[in-house]
Each structure stands twice: as C-alpha cells, then as structure tokens.
Amino acid sequence: MAETTVKYGLMAQFDTTADTLHAAAMVRDAGYRRWDVFTPFPVHGMDEAMRLPSSKVGWFTFCGGATGFTLGMLMIWWMNAYDYPIVVGGKPLFSPIFSFPVAYELTILLGAFGSLFGMLFLNRLPRLYNPLFKSVRFAQVTHDKFFVVVEATDPRFSDSETRQLLEQAGARHIEEVRD
Amino acid sequence: MAEQLVRSVPIIPHTPAELERQPLVLNQRPFGWLSDHIAGVAEGKTPKWWWMMFVPSFTLMVVCFSCITYLLTTGVGVWGLMIPVAWAWDITNFVFWIGIGHAGTLISAILFLLRQRWRTSINRAAEAMTIFAVICAGIFPLIHIGRIWLGWWLLPLPNANSIWPQFRSPLLWDVFAVSTYFTVSLLFWYMGLIPDLATMRDRAKTRLRQFLYGLFSLGWTGSNRHWSNYEKAYLLLAGLSTPLVLSVHSIVSFDFAVSQVPGWHTTIFPPYFVAGAIFSGFGMVLSLMIPLRTLCHLEEVITTRHIDLMCKVIMATGSIVGYAYAMEFFIAWYSGNPYELYAFKNRAFGPYWWAYWTMVTCNVISPQLFWSKWARTTPWFVFLVSIVVNIGMWFERFVIIVTSLHRDYMPSNWGYFIPTWVDIWTFIGTFGLFMTLFLLFMRFLPMIAISEVKGVTPQADPHHPLGGAKAHH
Numbered sequence: 001m002a003e004t005t006v007k008y009g010l011m012a013q014f015d016t017t018a019d020t021l022h023a024a025a026m027v028r029d030a031g032y033r034r035w036d037v038f039t040p041f042p043v044h045g046m047d048e049a050m051r052l053p054s055s056k057v058g059w060f061t062f063c064g065g066a067t068g069f070t071l072g073m074l075m076i077w078w079m080n081a082y083d084y085p086i087v088v089g090g091k092p093l094f095s096p097i098f099s100f101p102v103a104y105e106l107t108i109l110l111g112a113f114g115s116l117f118g119m120l121f122l123n124r125l126p127r128l129y130n131p132l133f134k135s136v137r138f139a140q141v142t143h144d145k146f147f148v149v150v151e152a153t154d155p156r157f158s159d160s161e162t163r164q165l166l167e168q169a170g171a172r173h174i175e176e177v178r179d
Numbered sequence: 180m181a182e183q184l185v186r187s188v189p190i191i192p193h194t195p196a197e198l199e200r201q202p203l204v205l206n207q208r209p210f211g212w213l214s215d216h217i218a219g220v221a222e223g224k225t226p227k228w229w230w231m232m233f234v235p236s237f238t239l240m241v242v243c244f245s246c247i248t249y250l251l252t253t254g255v256g257v258w259g260l261m262i263p264v265a266w267a268w269d270i271t272n273f274v275f276w277i278g279i280g281h282a283g284t285l286i287s288a289i290l291f292l293l294r295q296r297w298r299t300s301i302n303r304a305a306e307a308m309t310i311f312a313v314i315c316a317g318i319f320p321l322i323h324i325g326r327i328w329l330g331w332w333l334l335p336l337p338n339a340n341s342i343w344p345q346f347r348s349p350l351l352w353d354v355f356a357v358s359t360y361f362t363v364s365l366l367f368w369y370m371g372l373i374p375d376l377a378t379m380r381d382r383a384k385t386r387l388r389q390f391l392y393g394l395f396s397l398g399w400t401g402s403n404r405h406w407s408n409y410e411k412a413y414l415l416l417a418g419l420s421t422p423l424v425l426s427v428h429s430i431v432s433f434d435f436a437v438s439q440v441p442g443w444h445t446t447i448f449p450p451y452f453v454a455g456a457i458f459s460g461f462g463m464v465l466s467l468m469i470p471l472r473t474l475c476h477l478e479e480v481i482t483t484r485h486i487d488l489m490c491k492v493i494m495a496t497g498s499i500v501g502y503a504y505a506m507e508f509f510i511a512w513y514s515g516n517p518y519e520l521y522a523f524k525n526r527a528f529g530p531y532w533w534a535y536w537t538m539v540t541c542n543v544i545s546p547q548l549f550w551s552k553w554a555r556t557t558p559w560f561v562f563l564v565s566i567v568v569n570i571g572m573w574f575e576r577f578v579i580i581v582t583s584l585h586r587d588y589m590p591s592n593w594g595y596f597i598p599t600w601v602d603i604w605t606f607i608g609t610f611g612l613f614m615t616l617f618l619l620f621m622r623f624l625p626m627i628a629i630s631e632v633k634g635v636t637p638q639a640d641p642h643h644p645l646g647g648a649k650a651h652h
Contacts, residue, residue: 016647017639024403040210041374041634042406045641050403055411061419075335079343091347101352101430105359108423112363112416116370119412123405126397133400141401142378142630144210 005178008131009151010162012171017043020146023169024049027148030165034154038147057118064114065107072103131179203297203635205479210633214378217627220475228474236614243608246601247322255325257601264584264596269323271576272606276316277431278572281424282460283309287367288420297488299631300481305464306368311616313361315609349433356430363423367416373399374630428452442522442583451503455572458496461489462568469562480627483556490555497546526582530595534578541571
C-alpha cells in the first residue's frame, strides 16, 4: 500500500513535571513556534516556560456581561414602561433600582456563556479529530504522562535536529506522529 | 535559561513536625492511581450497594411524580395549604432545596478564589449536588402556581392579553435568579468535567463509551495552550459564580423581606439566608460524601482533614445562623412594633413552638459540638450531625413561612396549617429524585475532579522533589 499519510510531527514523552517544564524551556529557547506541551493537569509555570501570552478569555466574558446588563435593562424598560405600561402599586414605570436584580442575573448569565464559549472558541474546540489520537501512547496524556510535540510545519523543524533536541531534554520516548 | 528556570526556585526546606499538615492525598499516591481509583467508580460491574440505594431512590421518585400527577389531575385541594397559610409546604421545600445547592457553588467558586486547595476532592460531587438540588427546588414553585400549564407566564413572553411580566415583583426576580443559577452551575460543572471526560474517553473499553465520552470531551488533548485559556475561563466562572450564589439566596429572601408581613419584613434576611444555605449545603455534602468515600474506597482522597475542614465551615455558618435568630428577636423588641414582637413571641411560644425549638436545637446547638476535634474527625458522628443540620434547616424555612403567615394582623384571619399525605410524600419523593440523579451521576461520571486532584499533589509541582526537581545546592 502506498504511503498516503503525511508527517505531523515528533512527539516526546516525559514522566515528571520538572522534566517537562525543562524540556518546554529548551524547545522555546531553540526558537520553535508550532509546538505544544500536553499534560494531564495544568502544570504551574508552564505558561511562562512556553512564553504564552495572557489568555484573552476575559474579553469574551466582559462582552457577554455587558450585553447581559444592557439587554436586561432595555428589556424591562421596553416591556413595563414602553410596550404595555401599567402602573402597579404607585411605583414608577421604570427605575434602575427594581430592574437591577434581573439585569444583574443576566450579566452573570451571559458573562458565563461568554467565558465557556470564549474558551472553546480560542481553543478551537470541539475538534473531535486530532492526529495525536492516532498514537496509542498519547492516550496516557489524560492518565500520568507528559508530552512535548513539535509539528513538522514549524519552519525550524528538522527530523534529526528536533529529535536530538528532545533527546537532550531527557525524553523517555520519541515517536513520529503521522496524519 | 532552561536550567535557570528549574534552579531559580529554591527547594522548600523541611517543615517542622508541629506545622506539618495532613496531605490532601494520603500515601503519596501517583497520578495513575488517582485516575484508576476515581474513574474506576464509574467503570466495571455495578456494585450491589449501588442497586440497594438506587431501587428505593427510584421508587421514591415515582412516588413524587405520582403525587404531582394526583395534584394536577385533582386540584390543589389535595394539599393542606389554605388562606392564611398559602405558601406553606411548597415554598418551604423550595427554599430548603435551593439552600442545599449553595454549598456546591461555595466549594467550587468561593473556595477556589480563596485558594483552598482541599476543595478539589469534593467540588465535583458538590456541584452535581447543586444541580440536582436546584432541579428538586424548581419543581415546587412550578406546581405551587396551581395551574402549571400557565407556568410560562413567568417568562418574559406576552400572555394572551399581550401583558408582559411585572418586573417590580421579587417573585419575578427569583425566576431569573434561580434559572441563571441553574444554567451557570451546569456550565461550570460541565467545564470542569471536560478534562475528566477525556480521561474517561481514553480509558473506555467499549465503542459506545468511547463515542459518548469522546463526544462530550470535545476532543480535549490536555494541550497547555488550551489549559491556559481553560484556567482563565475557570477563574472567570468562579468569579461570576461567587456574586451569583450570594445573590440567589438574597433574592430568595427578598420574596419574604420585600413584603409587609411581620416576621418577614426584615433587612437581616439576605445575609442570614445565605449563611443558612451554606450551612445546610455543607450538611448535605457531608451526608453524601461520608458514606460514599467508604463505599467507593476513596478515603485517601476524601480524608478526615477534608471532613474536619467542612465541619469548621458548618460551625462558622451555624454560629452566624444562631446569631441571626437572636438578632431577629432583639430587633423585634427594639423596633417597638407590636406586630413584629408578637410574630416572634408566637414563633417560640405559640402553636408552632415544637417547630421553633426543633430548629434551635438542630441549628444552634448541634454545630457547636464541632468545637471538639474528636467530633470533627469521627466520620459516623459527623454524619449524624449533618443529618440533624438538614432537619434543622428544613424546620427553619417551615418556621419562617408558616408561623409568620398563620397569625397576621387580624385574629379573625388566623389559622393552623397541617400538611396532608400528598404534601408529605411529594417532599419525601424529591429525596428519591435527588438520590436517583446523584447515583446515576456517580455511576457514569467521575465523582471527583481527577485532573484537579492530580494538580494539588506534591508530584505535580515541578519544584518539588516528588515532581522530579533535583536538589540544587
């Protein structure tokens, strides 16, 4: 059968968080761009070791929250004071005071949707297909193993040099992932 | 540079024995042990004890829905409520169940913001408890409106006469508060589950399990670029849930406090309700977790230290509740309002004296037992107290609602509320619904946040010797 798969990258396995953090710093210092670290839980200090910028999820939360508050206030004003005004108990038709609890709840509701869906959008999830899932070994990433993957599309990627770097970093196992 | 990163942080010197804390996971269990033991609860053959709990729970759930069917097909006359006590049983149950939920959010959100790492062993189950408790709570106001088919009038939709809901009413605020609470709790719970669903996916043996866990884990790989956004989103959700949980029970208390009824019209209600909710919620967490940690062999993950800390929260919130009871009496006297004073005298010494003193015994006296370390670290004893706390908190809501309503300004209006068998079995039945949902949860989903517990072990810390850090001197 002809080879129809393409090379996705090199995957190196590590057993401890210290080794992984160390390897991540080495890959970063070598100037790679298309690479990632895979861990069973967030490792403290890994964002700095990879030099990741601060996450942008907060903007989605903010936009969600601001929309919720504005929408809540406008909805109450429109329903109770504009579309069908009815005086109840001599109270004003609209006041930001009695509208506050509902607008506040909607702020939180849409802010929460913004956080979750913002996170999923930034992570490009759901993504049920992933070449890494073809590696039997990679299933250990949700159990107790740590992986550093350098993609073949990285401009600095070279089969021998990248492999050498990962070996120097103390990888326990290195394998090629094909897509 | 890379070398510096590992070396720059010094190895923490040895802690003196008297300052040593019991670790969050006993016996230095490795990461793999944690996934095997926690995910293992939801895998393999269903244990016998699970069926022994599930069958009665399911039966009780059927009883609950049968009672509701009887109510809907016959009419509200099958209940014991009557003017003047029109809120009686259902609103008591509603507030009781909503309160239970609050511990879940407190554990998942507030303790997260306060960096209480011990929360990781209990937050998943507590969040599940929140969701199921809110489901049980939601049933009561819905059936209490009498004509359940008009329940959609609570939503911001125009009714047959194009009239919109009336936003000046705290009852409508409550609709928004409770539905937001349910939705946000569900989002928070699901987001926490994503990495653990990936663990379940990677462990799954059958095609069906691989497909379902794979689908719901959304293709999670544990990428650190993903973790970075994930952790920020988790922090933001915790930050949003904290004011949410405080607002929900405050708004529930507005249902009472905004009215003119003596015994309800007090400004202490919002903080007092929130403290009571956390108090009862921790009671329920303990009632669930103490048997389950033994049945599922998870004593090394949910340790006596966890139980001890939860008992301290119960003691603190129980004391706030006790203070609120005393302050209500003081203000009733100090206000000089004869109706207010009468309402409180009537609570303690009127026809419902038995409910009041049950409440005081359960809520004020029982948490004070936790000043003793023995009491806080003896699981069977904590279990008994946690049951007592829940009984007490149900009575608190009963006392507030029923005793305030049964005697108001005009003696000719006075009455005495007695529940019927339909009332009683509907309420008991909701425990069946709650337990059915909880048992299904623990049978199919990891009941402890696996990735979070892994993250608080010493071997997760790259600067700890167990995390692989080499001693550099």
